[in-house]
Structures are given as C-alpha cells and as structure tokens.
Amino acid sequence: MAAVIETDVAIIGAGPVGLFAVFECGMLRMKCVVVDALEAVGGQCTALYPEKPIYDIPAHPAIGAAELIGKLEHQAAPFTPIYLLGRRVERLGRDGATIELHTSAGDTIRCKAVIIAAGAGAFGPNRPPIEGLAGYEASGAVRYLVARREDFRGKRVVIAGGGDSAVDWALSLKQVAAKVTVVHRRPKFRAAPESAAQLDAAAARGEIEMAIPFQLHALKGDGSKLEAVVVSTLKGEEKDIPADHLLPFYGLSMELGPIAAWGLALDRHHVTVEPATCATNVDGVFAIGDIASYPGKLKLILQGFSEAAMAAHAIHPRVFPGEALHFEYSTSKGVPAGD
Incomplete structure (x- = not known):
C-alpha cells in the first residue's frame, strides 16, 4: 500500500x-x-x-x-x-x-x-551472442549466477570469462563439479593476481581444464538440455566441450x-x-x-x-x-x- x-x-x-x-x-x-x-x-x-x-x-x-x-x-x-x-x-x-x-x-x-x-x-548480465540461448536459459543449463553450489555437484561445467567472477567460481566449483572448464580468449586474466595464480596452479594439477585461446561459438543439445559447448579460435578452429551447464561471466x-x-x-x-x-x-x-x-x-x-x-x-x-x-x-x- x-x-x-x-x-x-x-x-x-x-x-x-x-x-x-x-x-x-x-x-x-x-x-x-x-x-x-x-x-x-x-x-x-x-x-x-x-x-x-x-x-x-x-x-x-x-x-x-x-x-x-x-x-x-x-x-x-x-x-x-x-x-x-x-x-x-x-x-x-x-x-x-x-x-x-x-x-x-x-x-x-x-x-x-x-x-x-x-x-x-x-x-543485468551481458549475454553471449549465441543462437538458441533462450531455451537453455529457461531450463537452467545456461546461468549467469550461482545461487547454490550444490546445483552443480557432479556436473560438467563450462565457465566463460576472464574476470574475478569467472576465476573465483572456477576455483569454488572444482570442489563439487565433475569437471570444470574455463574458456577465455587469452592467457591473461583480469582477476585478482592471487586468484589468477590459484587458477594456474589448479590447472597445472589437472583440477581445472583451460580452453585458451577460445571463445564461445555455439551450444549443442535439444534446445533445453545441454550436451556440449562449442568454442572456436579467431582462426575458426572449433572444438566441442561436453557440458551440462554453461556459466558466462561477461559482466x-x-x-x-x-x-x-x-x-x-x-x-x-x-x-x-x-x-x-x-x-x-x-x-x-x-x-x-x-x-x-x-x-x-x-x-x-x-x-x-x-x-x-x-x-x-x-x-x-x-x-x-x-x-x-x-x-x-x-x-x-x-x-x-x-x-
């Protein structure tokens, strides 16, 4: 009232x-x-x-x-x-x-x-320009925030971005997810130096997979359930990353x-x-x-x-x-x- x-x-x-x-x-x-x-x-x-x-x-x-x-x-x-x-x-x-x-x-x-x-x-989140994104957003396969880490337990998670959110969530979700892959277009991250160093160390131990230098290109699935994230280089080289969830952290x-x-x-x-x-x-x-x-x-x-x-x-x-x-x-x- x-x-x-x-x-x-x-x-x-x-x-x-x-x-x-x-x-x-x-x-x-x-x-x-x-x-x-x-x-x-x-x-x-x-x-x-x-x-x-x-x-x-x-x-x-x-x-x-x-x-x-x-x-x-x-x-x-x-x-x-x-x-x-x-x-x-x-x-x-x-x-x-x-x-x-x-x-x-x-x-x-x-x-x-x-x-x-x-x-x-x-x-509001900056959304990647990917065809068919809305269907995967509606099902929760593509998310722009992490409300509960438990939602990702045992899941294959692809994180895209090079800032603090991408790095911090990669370090956090590796503790519960079956697999975490970080997609970024260049080796240097815009995150806090200590966090970036922890990410490099986790990648060296095989706890996190790094897809560099790649960027998001497409999604594979039935329009709702995600099967893989397609990434590409600037030269047009492509590869599929099996995934249950995509977390684009583009600010x-x-x-x-x-x-x-x-x-x-x-x-x-x-x-x-x-x-x-x-x-x-x-x-x-x-x-x-x-x-x-x-x-x-x-x-x-x-x-x-x-x-x-x-x-x-x-x-x-x-x-x-x-x-x-x-x-x-x-x-x-x-x-x-x-x-």
Whole structure:
C-alpha cells in the first residue's frame, strides 16, 4: 500500500554499502528509509552471487556474500530502518528544504538528504551472442549466477570469462563439479593476481581444464538440455566441450534508470561526487559505492563502507542544523538503541 513516510535520510539501494550507511547514519541518530528494486536486501551479493566468497572484508579472510549481507542487516537492525523493496525511485522533488522521493509503488518519502547507493544502477548480465540461448536459459543449463553450489555437484561445467567472477567460481566449483572448464580468449586474466595464480596452479594439477585461446561459438543439445559447448579460435578452429551447464561471466550491463534524469553530474554512467563528503552537484543528494566516481576511486566494498561514513557525517548538519557533532569512536560510544 502506498504511503507517505517522513525520515531523515533516504537510501537508494539495499546492497552492502547501502546497509552499512544505515548503521553509520544510525550511529549519528539519523533515521533511514531504504528503497531497492529487488525483493530482498543485498543487491548484487544476493541476486548474483550469494555463495561467492569475498576475500577483502577486514577481519574476514573469506566470507560468503549472503553471510556478509546477513551480518550487515543485523548490524543495521538496532536503528529500525524501513525497507521499501520491490520498487524503485522514479522522481525527485522538493518541498522547501525537504526532499521528496516518489517510488514506482506510489510511496512518497520526505527526507532531509538522499544517499544513492545503487551499485551501478539497474543491472543485468551481458549475454553471449549465441543462437538458441533462450531455451537453455529457461531450463537452467545456461546461468549467469550461482545461487547454490550444490546445483552443480557432479556436473560438467563450462565457465566463460576472464574476470574475478569467472576465476573465483572456477576455483569454488572444482570442489563439487565433475569437471570444470574455463574458456577465455587469452592467457591473461583480469582477476585478482592471487586468484589468477590459484587458477594456474589448479590447472597445472589437472583440477581445472583451460580452453585458451577460445571463445564461445555455439551450444549443442535439444534446445533445453545441454550436451556440449562449442568454442572456436579467431582462426575458426572449433572444438566441442561436453557440458551440462554453461556459466558466462561477461559482466553486467548497467543503466542508471530514472536517476539519470535528476540533473546529476555523470561520468560514464557513474555519479561524480566530492571525495571528502560524497556530495553530488545536486543539493542534499550524496552517492556512495560503485555508482560514485571521483579521482582515485577504487571499486571495493570496503571503500564503499568508508564513503558511507563520510556521507553520514556530511549529512548530519542537514538533519541537526546548529548542533555540534562531537565525533566519538564506537568502542567508547557504543551502539545507541533504536527508538
């Protein structure tokens, strides 16, 4: 049911950075409403790789994406955020000093500031240009994410791509799949150096088969059940790789959606911000995480966490004008109870 909601801060995006922004705002006594187009919190961590291990979260040598989201949600819970899921923000307006956001479900959110933490906007997988792809997608033979590793136990899996997702899932699925083959057009991978080294070592031990330099060419099967993936070289040489599943990891196609019409300064579909505050060129609107752009930006979750803290501190004077903010460490301050 559509509603009018009054809050201090509206956060667009319920991914890891958006959830941590709830905590940072809460530590400064600011209430939050979180809007996300997905039906569950977690953003890409939930929608694309819930079981994928993440290695660069401080104090966690490895943590599953879904587990990370669960901990962030638990961390934000004392501040009782309101989650508006399964809808997206369509319009931004103003009523004096108040910002009004209007969602696709008819909700109106009245707030003092907006934090855009929407990753890189709406996303979907980049699909390989292969004939008959839709039938294999419908049956689950071709997938663009791994929701459960157990789905691939004892299966022959072909992974295509050269980035972190391709390398990380090859290393993970080799533990359960009957066979894992990685298809890439060149020997060099765009993954983290340590992960790429682990892939090379696994290939040398015969745990993973490498199809290099090849690219996807066609699928063989009955249009639903996959029998083999056909790969080819640039010279036209072809070979069949017996397979039950194909996982093409060619990244995501991004679009900002309605946010693009808000008058924000953009840099290649990303929002330009001030590095010290994460403020955009639109008064009262801030951007953090992958969608934010500034010199020296690193697309890491941990940098997004830092940006969430900076944005919250920059927003505090808007919510509590004239009130001095005496910064205290959480170890001495503790976590205030939600109202």
